[in-house]
Amino acid sequence: MNGWAADPAEAVFREEWGRLLATLVRWVGDFDLAEEVAADAIAAAVERWPVDGVPERPGAWLLTTARRRAVDILRRRQNYAAKLAVLKVEAERDELTRLTEPADDGGPDVIGDDRLRLFFTCCHPALAADARVALTLRYLAGLSTAQVARAFLVPEGTMAQRLVRAKQKIGAAGIPYRVPSATELPGRLPAVLSVVYVVFTEAYAASNGAALLRPELADEAIRLARILHRLLPAEPEVTGLLALLLLVDARRDARVDDAGDLVLLDDQDRSRWDPAEVAEGRALVLDALRHRPPGAYALQAAIAAVHDEAPTAAATDWPQIVGLYDALRATAPSPVVDLNRAVAVAMAHGPAAGLALLDELAAGGALDRFHPLHAACARLLDRLDRPADAVVAYRRAIELCGNDAERAFLLRCLAAAESRAGPPDDR
Amino acid sequence: MQYLLLIYSEPATEASAQSQMDAEMAEWFAYDEAIRKSGVYVDGNALQPTATATTLRLKDGERVVTDGPFAETREVLGGYYLVDVPDLDTALDWAAKCPGARYGSMEIRPITVFDQG
Incomplete structure (x- = not known):
């Protein structure tokens, strides 16, 4: 396995953390214990894999190791709840055997479902908006508490406290660990998408502080959007969100000059836009727009696509952009949309x-x-x-x-x- | 889990038309019947207006009894349902069906379970 020799702990951690944690939370029903045994399993991997070689199914290896640790810890607790939990974790043996089988057996994507559960729990509307973003970055993107704290520009202790309180609310308020039903999904998906979008916009216009752009945060948002798109490929707004992030992110290098100063869209060197991101975003936005009426993310992505397609600022199809803002105003009216539409009208x-x-x-x-x-x-x-x-x-x-x-x-x-x-x- | 669905609303400042009151009462009766039949119902009551409330505190062991609710707020507690449901989402579904959610707001509070072990 290339690349992970540089910082094995980080590479293993980032690749497997979200998946591992998602399944463990379902098994042990407790974020703290799931987190503890997931970290133990990853530490064991960092120690063993360079010696024994990387196992054929690294995810299953980590899950087995974490499961054993969970049983050990629960047995030591000796109370009734812990005994019940041991029985439940023991009962997952069969599932673990299934997970160790080759991936392409056509069986249900158990781990995929768990990650989706984790998304809906971390982004539950009963949690404060900043807690949702923090939980998602910590548990789905796999950022450390220190990294999440940096993303929010708050001290690590403050962020640790915020995460603890959020986890307590999940447990005490009985926020369920499940994917909403098809009828509930339209009501619950926007909160999940909004968390990913907030991470991205914070990367792009860091609302306070020196850096204009925090690329690591933009990468996280795109990674989260990609995971969601893999899990919910038929949801047009998920497709629209991923398209939007890619089409805006494509301009990342041209947005700041060598001195670190902001360059407006009109003045950007368009040869520095990322053609691969533009192409991927365009294909996705066409897919998302097939759904009628198009959603707010799909429309914003379409606007970004019109900009990205113009070879020069002067060649931008402003009347089309005004039309897309009209549609956006009908779908998701807001003063900010009105502001952007007014700017487009000025251009047209x-x-x-x-x-x-x-x-x-x-x-x-x-x-x-x-x-x-x-x-x-x-x-x-x-x-x-x-x-x-x-x-x-x-x-x-x-x-x-x-x-x-x-x-x-x-x-x-x-x-x-x-x-x-x-x-x-x-x- | 047990949740208390607290029904808050602004006290009516003027009497509404009889027809409107009848319609509202019909909604409450329908909800009450639905929740009792569903199997999640544990308890529920409407409260007398806050003008009937009495507040008690102990100061240095002495009873201090005062008239009225503890704090003046615009929305006051008007009643409650105690339900037993699997999780918060189910409790939210019942709260959303309650007419109180349209006329005011619902607060959903889990009941503390003290560890017996």
Whole structure:
């Protein structure tokens, strides 16, 4: 096995952790014990495999080792609940034998189902939104607690506490460990998709801090979306989400210049976009759009695809983008969608038409503390040759922006607008 | 697991029309009948308005009895159902069917089981 010699623990851990944990939680019915024995099994693998060689079915080896540890620990606990748990784990022997058989036997994908269960438990709406993201990164993406803490920009102790509280709620509130039925799925899937989407957007516009982009977080979001897509290939919004992430991520390298500064879509070097990601995303979005009416992720992916297909910024099919935003507004209305649509209208029909829509939106007040609104107004005012008004809007955007790289970009725009506006007079 | 489904609502400020009250009562009766027949029902009651409530605290062993509920909030506890169901999702399904979910909000609280071992 190549690659894992560099950091064997990390490689084994990341590859098998989510799968191992998902099955163990079902067997022992307890996140903490599942986590403990999964970690033990991986530690044993790190020790044994370099000596004995990697087993033919590494997943089954890990599961067997973890199961033995779980039985040992439960036997020592001596209480009634533990005795019941031992009986349950012992009863999984048959299943383990099935799991050790070759994978392509056409049997049910037991481990796949377990991972899906774990997704729905970690993303249960009864959990706080930030707890859902933390649990998913820890238990499905296999990030360490320290890594999850870094993703949230909080101290490790804080994150450890948050995870403990979330696990306690799962146990105490009786959040079930099961895949929702077909009738429940439409109500429960959005929470799962939203967790993956939040991880991705946080990677892309780190809401506070210095880095504009946290690529490791974007990779995790795409990995999670791929797992979900494998588990639920017929769900159009899962396909749409994966497509969206790939089509936006394709521009990753062009989004930041060599100095680490933000480059807007219009100014990006399109030769640096990742053609493989664009191609994969396009194929997925076509698939997702076949479903009528198309879902919100599929429509956002379609918008990203129209951008990705334009050889130059000037060649962008803006009327089509406006049409897609109209559809998105019907499916998932939100002030942010209105904002993006207004920007598209400005591109398709001129800055005055766009600004009129933005003014309407600003009057609504919902986005008053949302810096992209003020930045968009500023850019259009700039294009309409109203630098003095642009200066005011840029200042408001800068005041509200939490990301250092984005603020630096806005400061450069502000300086340019100020020099065009000339010295402030005494009106 | 046992869950208490707590029914919260804002107290009515003015009397509603008789026809509307009858319609609401019919919804409550239908729900009550459904939950009792389902086998998940353990207990359930409607409470008298908060104006009838009395609060008691012990301060240094002395009873301090005051009029009214403990805290003034907009939504007040109006009644409850105690259900025995396999998990939170099932409890949420029963809470969603309750007319109280439309007229106010439902709080779902698991009952603590004290370890006998």
